[in-house]
Amino acid sequence: MASDLSFVHRFEPATRPGLAPLLLLHGTGGDENDLLPLGQMISPGAALLSVRGQVLEHGMPRFFRRLAEGVFDEADVIHRANDLADFVEAAREVYGFAAPLALGYSNGANIAAALLLLRPPTLRGGILLRAMVPLAQPPEADLSGRSLLLVSGQHDPIIPPANGERLAAMLTGAGADVTRRVLPVGHQLSQADISLAREWLKRAEITAAIRSA
Numbered sequence: 001m002a003s004d005l006s007f008v009h010r011f012e013p014a015t016r017p018g019l020a021p022l023l024l025l026h027g028t029g030g031d032e033n034d035l036l037p038l039g040q041m042i043s044p045g046a047a048l049l050s051v052r053g054q055v056l057e058h059g060m061p062r063f064f065r066r067l068a069e070g071v072f073d074e075a076d077v078i079h080r081a082n083d084l085a086d087f088v089e090a091a092r093e094v095y096g097f098a099a100p101l102a103l104g105y106s107n108g109a110n111i112a113a114a115l116l117l118l119r120p121p122t123l124r125g126g127i128l129l130r131a132m133v134p135l136a137q138p139p140e141a142d143l144s145g146r147s148l149l150l151v152s153g154q155h156d157p158i159i160p161p162a163n164g165e166r167l168a169a170m171l172t173g174a175g176a177d178v179t180r181r182v183l184p185v186g187h188q189l190s191q192a193d194i195s196l197a198r199e200w201l202k203r204a205e206i207t208a209a210i211r212s213a
């Protein structure tokens, strides 16, 4: 395991106790600064670990290589997901926080899906905004106890809603508790995504508190 913190990242410690830490994963061309405001809006006071993808596509950071839009280099997906999982483990030791919930957008949501399928203990669940299937034939994963919110855009020109549906079925089949919503929007995030994520997180936290009571 890489013991150094090999990904460029920002960490904001929690200012309120008892909230799930968030692992923030940006879309193509983003960086570790992009999703901090979104994380703060969705879960004010939660610890935030925001990471920059290590692949460059024409200078734009991503979390794994693709051969064309929507066509992934799956060997690279596997390699990069393992690197990211090792980094999250190392960061948890250094900063001292519990297994995070992923908050990923687009390419960041896709690497979050790959983390779930390849290295399930890395994440306690996640909010995946505009995600698609990252691996055609993923290994069998046990995602029982993991709660996920998947939000697709009905008019998304990059990710057909049917692909989001397939991902939801794949994660449900692995035992995750998946909530899926399709908004009447495109690939860009909307205010409705933020409202849905906030409401879902509140419900997930209440359920977790009941479970651990």
Ligand code: MLT
Pocket (backbone or CB within 6 Å): 027, 028, 066, 069, 070, 071, 106, 107, 108, 110, 158
């Ligand atoms: C991807 O490459 O992960 C998806 O096509 C979304 C994107 O980043 O454009």
